[in-house]
Structures are given as C-alpha cells and as structure tokens.
Amino acid sequence: MMTRKPKPLPTRYPKAAAAAYAHTLVDLVKEMHAIYYAAFQAAIKPEAKAYRPDSFREDGPLDLIIAALQRAKNTAVAVFAPFRVRAAARQFVQQVELFNRSNVGQQVKKIRGIDPTIGENWIDDFISASIEENVSYITTIPEQYHERITGVVLQGTKNGQSIRDMAAEIRKVYNVSEKRARFIARDQAGSLTGQLTSRRHQAAGVTRFIWRTSEDERVREEHDDFNGREYSYAEGAGPRKLLPGRDYNCRCTAEPIFD
Secondary structure: OOOOOOOOOOOOOOHHHHHHHHHHHHHHHHHHHHHHHHHHHHHHHHHHHHOOOOOOOOOOHHHHHHHHHHHHHHHHOOOOOHHHHHHHHHHHHHHHHHHHHHHHHHHHHHHHOOOOOOOOOOHHHHHHHHHHHHHHHHHHHHHHHHHHHHHHHHHHHHOOOOHHHHHHHHHHHHHHHHHHHHHHHHHHHHHHHHHHHHHHHHHOOOOEEEEEOOOOOOOOHHHHHHOOOEEEOOOOEOOOOEOOOOOOOOOOEEEEEOO
C-alpha cells in the first residue's frame, strides 16, 4: 500500500504586519498633512487672497507663501525624523522575518523533519539591508508631498484659484501620499516574503513550487494565469521569469513541492 505524502502547509502573506505598517506610515502622513494644512489656513490663505499679478513687492504674497511652506517643511521634518522612520522600518522588517521564519520552518519540518531557518548566517545582513531599503522608500513621502503642495499652492495663487478649490487640491495631494504609504506597506510585505521564502525553500532543497495568488479582485491578470501552476525557482514564471512577491505590489506566495 502506497503511503500518501503529507500536504505541505501553505505559504502565508503577512497580512497583519502589512496592515500595521500601513497604519504607522499613514499616521505619519496625517501628522505631516496637519502641519501643512494649518500653515495653509493661518498664513497661506490670506496671502493667496491678497495676491495681485501686477505686484512687484519683494515681500509680496508669493514670497510670503513660499516662506510659509518652508516653515511647514521645517516643522514636518520632526514627523519623518530618522529615528522614527528607522524604528517603523525595523519593526516591520523584523515582524515579516519572524512570521516567515515560523511559517517556512513549520512547512519544511512537517515534511522533512528539519528546520531550515536554524543557523542562517545571511539573515542579519538581509534584515539590515531591508531596513535601509524601507527607510529610503519612506523618506520619499515627505519630499514628494512638499513638491506637490508647493506646486498646487503657487499655481493656484497665480491662476486666481478659489480658496475652496485650492483646499480641495491640497486634499488630493494628501490622498496621493496616503496611497503611496499603503503601497509601500503592501509592496514590501510581498517582496520580503518572496525573498525570504525563496532562500529558505532552496536552503531546504526545494527547487519547485506552486504559484498561489490571494485570489481576490486585486490580483493582476498575469499572476492569475500563474495561479496553481508549477514553476522552478531557477526559471521562474512567464517571460519575465518572475517569482512570487518579486513583482511590484505582489501578494502571491510560493507553495513548496517536496520531491
């Protein structure tokens, strides 16, 4: 009588870590936006109303608006202070790593009786590099926000835009930054999971996997085509030789095939 092989545990996307990271980053964006919006209400709005295109005063409304925006930027520096950004990135990376360590360790131990995550001499460098990568992504948020806010306010003022419409445009800038924060969290959760899973599977002798999507409406068509199919870690999937989690904003995972 043939013994049936035990089914491996599924590889899991770290939803909780991704959600917590997104919440942290969005809170930073909200805090920054509150500083700029307060400056808009107190200092920028009066000058925008007073602006006249034929004014050549050195301390005219546009100069005062630019100064107000710079003060807001200087104040908002504390929101995205290096120690806060690095702490957020470190906590997230460590959470994803521990989640994946437990997940893949149990996967392999169930089938092979060994834990491939013991004695990993590469993991400290991987964590450090991943923290630095996330820090670089987070620091783009205030830079891009300031550039967009400055453009909205200056163009709106020069074009005679109403205060109500200008405020609506400022809100749109906030929405873009919020979406960027959520994107970073989702993208990095998938990317880190994909990289960790690939290294740990291959360290355990796994050379092939089944592509698994999250099976919801956000799955892109190409990845939906990969779903449920077998691929090798050496070749990847499709013309781009993709691995789960390596594409932008990818939440797919690799289910190991134990030969």
